[in-house]
Amino acid sequence: MSASAPPPAADASEDEGVDRHGFWLRTLRTWDLFFVAMVGVYSVAVVVDPMPTGRTVLALVHVAVLVVAYVVLGRGAALRGDARRADAYLAVLVVVLVVQVGLGGIGSVLLFVAYSHIWFFSRRRVAGVLWSVALTVGVTVSGATRLRPDGAGLAEIAGQSAVALVFAIVLGLWITQVAEQSEERAYLLEELRAAQDELAASHHAAGVLAERARLAGEIHDTLAQGFTSVVMLAQAASAELDHGRAAQARTRLGHIEDVARDNLAEARALVAAFAPPGLDDGGLAAAVRRLAQRFGEETGVRVHVEDVTDDGIGREQQVVLLRAAQEALANVRKHAGASAVTLRLARTGDDVVLEVVDDGAGLAPGTAEGNGLRGMRARVDAAGGALDVTGTPGAGTRVRLRVPAPPEDLPATTTAVHPPHPQEQQ
Structure with missing residues (x-):
């Protein structure tokens, strides 16, 4: 038997048996207390009962045997889910009860323990019925023989025993039903916990992947672009020095220092999970203007900028727009070979x-x-926005994106000093 296996269907319980291990473990303490209470009451009753000393000692010996059997076999079966130990314990239980009732006194008190244990430890319903019948028949014959050695009182006792047997079977079937329902609920709860754990692990893994993708995007749009600028500026400075243009090379080196400082600020912002540092100095519009100005200085490309104030635009949306502008200009630097760029934020x-x-x-x-x-x-x-990239070979490229923002009328300002390139009219 295994507590992790699914419980058998109710209509198959008599044939396949009910896995009681989990039920045994969950209710073992209650059964221990019940057993100790009943055996204790019986032992006290035996001591105070005016029976011959020999019978008293024998009854107490039987109690000791029953206690040992319960501790070694009964509890062992419950703790290990061992059906063989359970059957061995029930066999000892039936024999002890049959002999004890034959001795007289109040041995029938232990029948409360016996019948309940039979159904508690029986794996199948049919086994519970058979053990109950065996105990009832044995106790009936033993008790009748004690009262009337000639067997004349057997019929009278048999009637009482039949009533007790019916009651025991009804009680046993109820215990079995409780055990089955308990096992089924425990199994379903375990399945639910496993599903919740699996879902939590899945969400965690998805969160890890999403965070990894976010960081990869941040690094690509900030540090990687900055290092690309540093490499290109360093190459340009080297070329200037080769041609003896120290002043121009010094200008390039100044740009390298500026880019490196910006990259350092971006790296610190990434580590601290802050917004881009460029947004902290004048907001989105100012950050876009600085980005365009630096791009023009580093590449020599004419940049025309149209922007609006960023009042009412959320921080998250500002980050998306700034990163998009950085990536678009980086692509112009690396791939376009352009002489002019128009950047519009409207x-x-x-x-x-x-x-x-x-x-x-x-x-x-x-x-x-x-x-x-x-x-x-x-x-x-x-x-929640949309991105559209269009272009014609030899005629330039347009990157257009939109993101939703709170509906609020904002005054537009223009800082362009060059007319828009004709391509933007297409």
Whole structure:
């Protein structure tokens, strides 16, 4: 028997048996107390009963045998789920009770223990019935023989025993039903706990993966882009030095220092789970202007910026928009070969729209999205927005995304010093 196995169906209990191990373990303390109480009452009654000394001693010996059998066999069966020990205990129990009733006195008191233990330790209903019949027949014959050695009183005692047997069987069937229901509930609770643990583990794993993806996106959009800028600026500075242009090289080195400081701030923000440090100094609009200005200084590409104040735009949405602008400009730097970029941040109804349009190489048909664009799309989708990337070979690329924002009319400001590139009109 195994407590982890599913309980058998009610209609199969008589054939396949009921796994009582879990029920035994859960109710063993109660049965211990019941056994001790009944045996204690019986022992006191034996001592004060005016029986011959020999019978008193023999009755107490029987009690001792019964106690040892219960401790070694009965409790052992309950603790280990051992059906053989249970059957051995029931055999000792029946024999002791039959002999004890034959001695006279109040041995019938122990029948309360015997019948309840028979049904408690019987794995099958049919076994409980058979053990009950065996005990009843044995006690009836033993008691009748003690009263009338010629057997004349057997019929009278048999009637009383039959009533007791019916009561014992009804009680036993009730105990069996309680045990089955208890096992079924315990099994279902265990299954529920296992399902909850599995669900919690699944949610934890999903959370770990989501956090890993979030960190990967943050690192790609911040530190990786910053290191790319450092490499390109270092290469440019090296070229300037090779041509004897120390002043220009010094300017490049200044840009490298600025990018490195920004990367350090971004790294600290990532570790502390803060928002991008650029948003702490003037908000989204100022951060976008600084981003565009630095991009132009580092690459020599003309940048035209149109923006709005960021009042009413949530912090989470500001992060999405700033990261998208960083990634879009990084793609222009790495892939477009553009001479001009237009960056527009506009409020349109309940949405904030970001557009980055360049006049570079454009997109060939069927071009797959890289990690940066996939990360940008994931961010925008998570914010409830939409991302659209379009381009024509040789005619530039447009990255357009929108994220929902609280409906609030905001005044637009323009800091552009160059006219929009014609590509953005398409």
